Amino acid sequence: MSGTMVRGCAALVMALLAPRAVAQDLEPTQVVDEVVVRGPEKTRPETVQAYSRIDVGDALTTEDLTKVERRLVATGLFQEVHVRTEPTTVDRVRVILEVKDKASWVVAPTFALSSDNVGGGVLYAENNLWGRSKKFATAAQVSTAESGLFAGYLDPNLFGLPQLRMSLEGQLRSDRVDEYRGGASQEDPEVVRRTRMNSASIAGELGVMLFERVRAAAKYRLMRVDAKAPDETEEVTEPAFSTGPSQRDASLRLMVGVDTRQNLHAVMEGINIEASYEVSTPDVWSEFRYRRFGLLYRHGLRLVGEHNLVLRGEAAAGMDLPFHQELVMGGNSLRGFVHRQFRGDSRLSFTAEYHFPLFTVRSLAFRGVAFSDTGLMLWRDIPEDGQLRDVNGRVVRGYLPNAQEGLKGATLAQGIGAGLRLYLRNVVLPLVGVDAAYGVNSGEFRFYLVAGVNPS
Incomplete structure (x- = not known):
């Protein structure tokens, strides 16, 4: 009987493979x-x-x-x-x-309009340097939450090989970091501490693509970070970060995954699953010690014609993260809520977007999008005295008095909404978009506009 079953299974396999062969x-x-x-x-x-x-x-x-x-x-x-x-x-x-x-370069204004982050700037981008597909961009932005200068260079065709990819970037930033009272149900979230963070950073990444689907990369980042004393008009005035001399933060990030995505004009197809590990220690010339793990899933499905379903899921967890490296949600990363409203060291998120064509005027395509953003944020471990210190005893994170660890202090939030996207087929022009989102927890509507490239 067993021999008959084996022969039968073999015949079935051969039958399935035969048409393809x-x-x-x-x-x-x-x-x-x-x-x-x-x-x-x-x-x-x-x-x-x-x-x-x-x-x-x-x-x-x-x-x-x-x-x-x-x-x-x-x-x-x-x-x-x-x-x-x-x-x-x-x-x-x-x-x-x-x-x-396509026209390969553009000089364009940039805009950011979302709850608690309004501003703009100017961008110059070249998408095809020397006719070899090298890319360069520089931008200046001033906004209520984050301002600065950015420059970046990307070579997706290193040494003439599309399998090799290299990038370099540098930033000067000044961030107004607001921390809010816990909970996602507030109609008008209350700021309890406001901190000014200044930083300068450079970073380089080298990646390789194997078999047009397996991607591996290593990224090294070096930055100086400096925190100012909190705003004395807010409820909490204990520093969120040591306000002494600026500190050097360096990290090494390793990533490996499968990536078959292709952006075919306005439609994204393919799947990306990647795992990452980031470490900051004196061994990589850092004054900090922390680690971060990540798992990312992105998937684009072409449905009917130019209709596109785009899914994105992420799991991230950090250990001993300093204030300036914490995970955040809110604003364009969680529509329906205030910019960077939620903070923590562990995050789960999932976004589903359905893109569909509306109409086209010559080379300008108007597309609609319906979306749902969901996120879970929490602190896994908070020291008993509410202060995280480095090996030298310096405070790298002072938590808010009402901060709670574990699931009892977790925040689960969801936003749903719709928006408009504009694409130019014949010009390398950054995406222009506007979204209207409803925060399910708070019952509030919020609007988001992004035009151009945001330095962040």
């Missing part, structure tokens, strides 16, 4: 004789070919041509992409890559 055998395969790039005015032909991942001598099928076209669209460099072949000899072809560049 036959389909693969019947798929016409041709050998690439030549790769020709046509159309780009700025992008260098070798850059276009590098992103196509097609070279002379490669075996090519109809399915491969579709993959090449999607790769080129996903770069964000081109408003139009057409991939076709021309026969050269028997079973050999010339691959034609026809592309039309």
